[in-house]
Amino acid sequence: MDSKVPENSEKDKISRRELLTLSWHGSDAPDGEAQGRVTLTGGRCTGCGLCTVDCSSGALSISSKETGDEFNLRFKANMCNACGRCVDACPEKCLSLERVPASGPADEVVLFGDTLVRCRQCGGVVGPRAMLDKVRATMLAAGQSGAQLELCPDCKARSQFNFNESPVRKR
Numbered sequence: 001m002d003s004k005v006p007e008n009s010e011k012d013k014i015s016r017r018e019l020l021t022l023s024w025h026g027s028d029a030p031d032g033e034a035q036g037r038v039t040l041t042g043g044r045c046t047g048c049g050l051c052t053v054d055c056s057s058g059a060l061s062i063s064s065k066e067t068g069d070e071f072n073l074r075f076k077a078n079m080c081n082a083c084g085r086c087v088d089a090c091p092e093k094c095l096s097l098e099r100v101p102a103s104g105p106a107d108e109v110v111l112f113g114d115t116l117v118r119c120r121q122c123g124g125v126v127g128p129r130a131m132l133d134k135v136r137a138t139m140l141a142a143g144q145s146g147a148q149l150e151l152c153p154d155c156k157a158r159s160q161f162n163f164n165e166s167p168v169r170k171r
């Protein structure tokens with residue numbers, strides 16, 4: 001066993017960042033403090049946002065505007081502590097993480113840009129187009145209709161309620 005990796009009882013007590021540092025020792029790891037650089041590999045991102053939920057440092061975020069249809073997944077390198085949670089959280093396995101010197105770029109970059117779909121009844125936010133397209137394809141493959149996908153949760157619930165109520169009203 002690698003002597004630099006602690007025994008189980010100690011391993012449970014150290015942070016994921018410390019574990020990653022241990023696994024990165026030697027080779028091309030820079031000296032001193034380091035930060036992470038997250039990049040998108042391939043074109044499979046759906047904009048689901050799960051990586052931002054698991055990113056406790058705020059390095060990954062989603063931005064969209066009150067009006068308009070712009071959707072962006074953003075990354076700020078100088079806030080990234082290279083914990084790797086986003087890589088583990090991504091259901092599409094499309095994120096990569098590398099360790100870079102802490103003096104790396106501070107500017108925010110857009111990792112993924114898409115069109116925001118709005119509810120066709122009330123105009124509320126539904127989600128990024130790529131995510132809806134993926135859900136629709138999955139539903140169609142399972143023989144289900146994706147007809148209500150472009151409704152927000154409130155309008156979807158309302159339309160189902162009205163649908164369930166209509167036979168009663170006809171009596």
Ligand code: SF4
Pocket residue numbers: 044045046047048049050051052073089090091092093094095112
């Ligand atoms: S990178 Fe992965 S987890 Fe993050 S929004 Fe894209 S698909 Fe979702």
Ligand code: SF4
Pocket residue numbers: 036038054055056057058059060079080081082083084085086087097
């Ligand atoms: S490696 Fe950690 S801190 Fe960096 S973007 Fe991913 S979840 Fe956030």
